[in-house]
Amino acid sequence: MNWVANPYRPGAGHMPLHVAGREPEQAEFRRLLDQEVILSNVVLTGPCGVGKTVLLERFRELAVDAGWRWVGTDLSEATSLSEERIATRLITDLALATGRFVVSSRQALTKIGFSATSQRREQTLDYDLLMRVYGEAPGLPSDKLKQVLMFAAEVVGPRGIVFAYDEAQNLADHAAAKEFPLGLLLDVFKSIQRREVRFMLVLSGLPMLFPRLVDSRTYAERMFRVLQLERLDEASSREAIVRPVEVMRSPVCFDDAAVAAIVEASRGYPYFIQFICHEAFAMMVQEPDGRFVVPARDIVRKLDHDFFAARWSRATERQRELLLLAARVEREEVEEFTTAELVEASRTGGGKPFSSSGVAQMLAALTEAGLVYQSRSGAYSFAVPLFGGFLRRQGGLAAPSPPQAAGKRSKRAGR
Ligand SMILES: Nc1ncnc2c1ncn2[C@@H]1O[C@H](COP(=O)(O)OP(=O)(O)O)[C@@H](O)[C@H]1O
Numbered sequence: 366m367n368w369v370a371n372p373y374r375p376g377a378g379h380m381p382l383h384v385a386g387r388e389p390e391q392a393e394f395r396r397l398l399d400q401e402v403i404l405s406n407v408v409l410t411g412p413c414g415v416g417k418t419v420l421l422e423r424f425r426e427l428a429v430d431a432g433w434r435w436v437g438t439d440l441s442e443a444t445s446l447s448e449e450r451i452a453t454r455l456i457t458d459l460a461l462a463t464g465r466f467v468v469s470s471r472q473a474l475t476k477i478g479f480s481a482t483s484q485r486r487e488q489t490l491d492y493d494l495l496m497r498v499y500g501e502a503p504g505l506p507s508d509k510l511k512q513v514l515m516f517a518a519e520v521v522g523p524r525g526i527v528f529a530y531d532e533a534q535n536l537a538d539h540a541a542a543k544e545f546p547l548g549l550l551l552d553v554f555k556s557i558q559r560r561e562v563r564f565m566l567v568l569s570g571l572p573m574l575f576p577r578l579v580d581s582r583t584y585a586e587r588m589f590r591v592l593q594l595e596r597l598d599e600a601s602s603r604e605a606i607v608r609p610v611e612v613m614r615s616p617v618c619f620d621d622a623a624v625a626a627i628v629e630a631s632r633g634y635p636y637f638i639q640f641i642c643h644e645a646f647a648m649m650v651q652e653p654d655g656r657f658v659v660p661a662r663d664i665v666r667k668l669d670h671d672f673f674a675a676r677w678s679r680a681t682e683r684q685r686e687l688l689l690l691a692a693r694v695e696r697e698e699v700e701e702f703t704t705a706e707l708v709e710a711s712r713t714g715g716g717k718p719f720s721s722s723g724v725a726q727m728l729a730a731l732t733e734a735g736l737v738y739q740s741r742s743g744a745y746s747f748a749v750p751l752f753g754g755f756l757r758r759q760g761g762l763a764a765p766s767p768p769q770a771a772g773k774r775s776k777r778a779g780r
């Protein structure tokens with residue numbers, strides 16, 4: 366068969382050819398865009414690879430369709446943002462939306478203590494002007510930023526602006542350094558929204574994001590509508606597998622058995638669907654007689670290597686022991702484990718037992734490292750979907766694989 370383009374897109378933030386499911390979240394977001402006065406902002410959260418960045422992109426389209434402007438950034442690199450820097454960050458983003466607005470009234474400028482600029486050219490609401498307002502406003506960074514946003518709102522008029530930040534779990538207050546960028550962000554938006562400015566915050570990130578917001582300001586609980594992304598249900602998983610081939614009018618497609626095998630192996634996690642489909646599709650187009658069985662086990666082994674191994678390698682020896690215990694006690698249907706279960710399991714595990722406080726401390730470190738998170742019920746889960754299965758395979762705890770599957774990957778894949 367001639368070369369056939371692969372219609373699947375495994376990779377962080379890669380737009381799939383078909384966004385499956387997520388209708389309730391989109392409907393909810395549309396409702397929030399209808400708010401005249403902003404009472405609810407948005408937290409979009411869920412484990413890695415569940416589709417937050419992709420959905421955020423859909424939200425952008427919905428917002429723009431509804432007449433909003435949309436600004437924002439990916440905060441992956443934002444671990445040590447100071448208050449000044451988050452303020453500058455917001456102004457930089459804002460300037461992209463407002464840079465072409467002309468500050469028409471002399472009043473607007475004089476109100477914030479500026480003498481009207483010379484008549485030679487129109488003054489636009491660009492970065493330089495916004496930073497001047499920031500620089501000359503009195504008070505703390507939060508007071509200054511409020512001034513800037515209020516001023517911008519006055520110039521922009523009633524059309525709202527969404528401030529969207531992806532990977533926002535990276536924003537954290539640093540009490541030791543007396544820097545509270547998260548607190549600043551929340552204070553500023555709460556305050557301007559009370560004055561009916563239509564600037565909305567949309568924060569997207571890993572499951573520790575919302576607890577972090579509430580830690581910073583308890584009122585965050587009431588300020589956000591939390592949209593928690595879960596894996597896709599069976600119908601949507603099938604759609605995610607089947608639709609891209611149709612969209613691309615591909616000459617080959619998965620048969621029912623293959624689709625079922627992929628639903629099963631991916632457990633409905635979008636990243637795993639894309640990954641498995643991408644691999645399986647590449648193999649399928651090489652099959653001369655068109656008969657194809659998804660080598661799920663081999664693909665999952667590749668996934669272990671490509672996706673999980675890096676995370677595993679970051680853990681210390683003792684952390685690995687605990688992770689392996691967690692994988693053993695994890696109740697698969699809910700994908701959770703508790704401190705008590707870990708302590709208990711460590712007593713019978715044969716290794717050096719963990720104390721309750723030891724487990725608690727280590728779970729805190731693993732949470733910080735982004736490997737586990739505390740779910741609402743007080744239990745813990747792996748922050749990376751299907752990590753438990755990977756660990757069970759690592760620790761030889763997985764259901765034994767049929768003997769012919771071992772060590773033959775390259776041969777089978779190349780056939
Ligand atoms: N609704 C969806 N339907 C199909 N594929 C999706 C969907 N959402 C995400 N994906 C795919 O899953 C992968 C991970 O998506 P991404 O948005 O980067 O996840 P996250 O931001 O939660 O880590 C990407 O390859 C993307 O194409």
Ligand SMILES: [Mg+2]
Nearest residue numbers: 377378417418
């Ligand atoms: Mg993402």
